[in-house]
Amino acid sequence: TQLLEQSPQFLSIQEGENLTVYCNSSSVFSSLQWYRQEPGEGPVLLVTVVTGGEVKKLKRLTFQFGDARKDSSLHITAAQPGDTGLYLCARGSTGGFKTIFGAGTRLFVKA
Amino acid sequence: NAGVTQTPKFQVLKTGQSMTLQCAQDMNHEYMSWYRQDPGMGLRLIHYSVGAGITDQGEVPNGYNVSRSTTEDFPLRLLSAAPSQTSVYFCASRPGQGAGYGYTFGSGTRLTVV
Numbered sequence: 416t417q418l419l420e421q422s423p424q425f426l427s428i429q430e431g432e433n434l435t436v437y438c439n440s441s442s443v444f445s446s447l448q449w450y451r452q453e454p455g456e457g458p459v460l461l462v463t464v465v466t467g468g469e470v471k472k473l474k475r476l477t478f479q480f481g482d483a484r485k486d487s488s489l490h491i492t493a494a495q496p497g498d499t500g501l502y503l504c505a506r507g508s509t510g511g512f513k514t515i516f517g518a519g520t521r522l523f524v525k526a
Numbered sequence: 527n528a529g530v531t532q533t534p535k536f537q538v539l540k541t542g543q544s545m546t547l548q549c550a551q552d553m554n555h556e557y558m559s560w561y562r563q564d565p566g567m568g569l570r571l572i573h574y575s576v577g578a579g580i581t582d583q584g585e586v587p588n589g590y591n592v593s594r595s596t597t598e599d600f601p602l603r604l605l606s607a608a609p610s611q612t613s614v615y616f617c618a619s620r621p622g623q624g625a626g627y628g629y630t631f632g633s634g635t636r637l638t639v640v
Contacts, residue, residue, distance in 0.1 A: 425564075448628050455632030457616050458529075458569070465626060504570065505629075512576060513584060514559070514629065518568035 419504055419517035427523045431493050436520040438504035439486045445507060447487045449478055452501040452519070494524045527533045528552050532632035539607040539639045547635050549617030558600040559584070559629070560592065565638050566630040569616065573592040575600055576623070607639045 420439045428434055438447065446465040450458035462471050464480035464487060471478045473500075477490040491498055503519045533548045551558065559574040561584075571584030575594040589611060591603040600619075604611060614636050618629035 432565070436545060446626065450628075457618070457632070457633050458629070459631070460628035463626050463628055505569075512582070512623065513571055513574060514571040516561075 421517040421520050425521045430526050432523050433492050437491045443484045448505045450503040450509050496524045496526045532539045532630035537637050543607050549600045551619040555619035555621050559618050560602045561616045564613050609639045
């Protein structure tokens with residue numbers, strides 16, 4: 416299967432703390448995307464990673480693609496209440512026509 | 527630039543009724559998809575299209591039909607609504623098949639079937 420497993424499912428932290436969320440698969444994937452979804456809205460693309468070992472930074476967010484291209488992580492430094500939301504990872508299926516999403520990590524940052 | 531527009535935002539249907547969820551994009555994207563989102567299950571692919579006139583089934587296609595007569599529009603039809611179809615539905619589009627292309631999502635349609 417090409418399932419994506421995200422962990423943790425839920426995370427509640429204080430403002431200023433650091434956190435890491437994970438996205439894992441049993442099979443290799445060619446690329447992986449991270450999205451953030453706020454209540455009542457559709458997901459918004461944050462980043463796409465395509466090369467094993469790749470690291471991308473988006474302000475306080477750091478995305479890493481595992482060397483074996485079976486896993487990815489998202490690290491947030493000094494979390495803020497505005498980071499609250501559902502973080503989803505997504506990968507293309509074999510052939511590239513379908514995009515499969517993980518169930519997401521719901522993050523709540525308390526002021 | 528509107529991006530992906532979905533209508534309606536909210537809908538309540540009775541079991542057995544049919545309806546069409548509308549989706550339009552103004553970015554000239556080739557790929558369009560419909561997903562449903564249920565608590566704890568993430569986004570599940572219903573149907574997708576790789577261009578005008580071409581559609582295919584996703585993970586959970588039963589009870590839904592789609593068509594793609596133009597690049598811009600990709601409506602989703604519920605043939606005979608069932609309570610199991612209560613969900614939030616998202617339409618999304620992307621420029622093409624390449625690994626670097628991410629989806630642009632609409633803001634969703636919240637559907638309740640009673």
